[in-house]
Amino acid sequence: MLPASISVARAPHHPHQLTMYTTVQKALDNLDEHLAKVIESVSSYNPSRATVAALVQADDELQATLAELEEHQQNYHRTIELQQTSDALDDKLTDLLTILAETRQHLIDTPSTKFPTPPKEVEYNQLLQFARNISKYSKPPNPLSFEKWAREQVLPPPPPPQSEGEAKPEEPVKTKLPLGINEEDLLHMDNSGALPYAPWPHEFMMKTGALAALGKDGIPVDMIPKEDKPQEEDKGDQARKDSTSNGGMDDAEKARRSSYQQQQHAAPKPAAPKNFSLDLWPGDDDDE
Structure with a gap:
């Protein structure tokens, strides 16, 4: 008997199904032929063992063919499931590619960000060269220029009125400086104008500095x-x-x-330097 899950009556639609249908149909025809021979031998009261053995062999071949048919149908259903899964993955891949294309278009349409220009780095050799060039035209602070400017800006006071026949001794004219101070106050507060300029502290100032507060060690x-x-x-x-x-x-x-x-x-009081140079490399007079 045929299994309930197997149906061979419907027409095949796939080439593999057609091949399997032909194999099963051939096994059924072989079984019918041997069964008819056995019935004929029994009805004539002349049974044959060879005919019965051939019938049993045909039945075994049919059972093997049906088992192969069942496996074939299971594989066919599995193929259909895999095909459906493949179609679903293809649809998902198509959606992802569509989203990727849209995202790429959005990125292309987005205006690019313009970052500010980074600051230019200057090498120390260039800075030293610049300092060398400007040192020839640099001058130290000179308090005498302040006094000269003050004398030019402030006019001398008018002479006091004198009566006839009287002569008063002339008083020295005191030059007025800004902030209501005079030359004596200026010299009392700052007498550095009488000293030569040096870009380093004097030895006496170094000896009276904070190092004096340190101990022996x-x-x-x-x-x-x-x-x-x-x-x-x-x-x-x-x-x-x-x-x-x-x-x-x-x-x-x-x-x-x-x-x-x-x-x-x-030592006499040195005159104010008219020009002062801070060349880092003495002996080089060529301007670069």
Whole structure:
């Protein structure tokens, strides 16, 4: 008997189905032929064992053909399912490509962003070369130019009225400077105009700077541990005693101060420089 899930009556539509249909039909015809022979031998009261054996063999061939037909139909249904899955994936891929094309068109239509120009980097060699060129035309600050400008801007005061027959001694005219100050106040506040200009501090100023507050080992006094302070205080007391016995200054300090005072009295007041150069490479007079 044929399985319930197998149907061979309908006409095939696929070439593979046509081949399978022909195979099953051939097995059925072979079974009918051998079955008719067995019935004829039985009806004539002349049964034949060979005819019965051929009928059994034809039935086995039909069962094998039906099993192959069932497997073929299962594979066919599986192929249909895979085809449907492939069609669904094709539709999804088509949608993705459509979205990608639309997105690309949006990106093309979007105006591009214009970023500002980055700052130009200057190499240090170029900066040094520029400093070398401008150093020949640079001048230090000169307080004498301020005094000259003040004299030109401020007019001398009018002479006081005098009565007939009386002569009053002439008083020195005091030049008025801006902010209500005079020359004496200016010299009292700032006497740097009488000193030569130098782009570095003097040795005396360096000796009286913040380094003087450091101890022997370069450590400030307020940072010395407590256990080391008595020794430092003893050394300080001894130094003060020695300084008092020598008139408040040691021999080296006296010699330095005496030399400095002699230089100040002996050296004439230098005139204000008319032009000052800060060449980084002396000896090179060619402007670049």
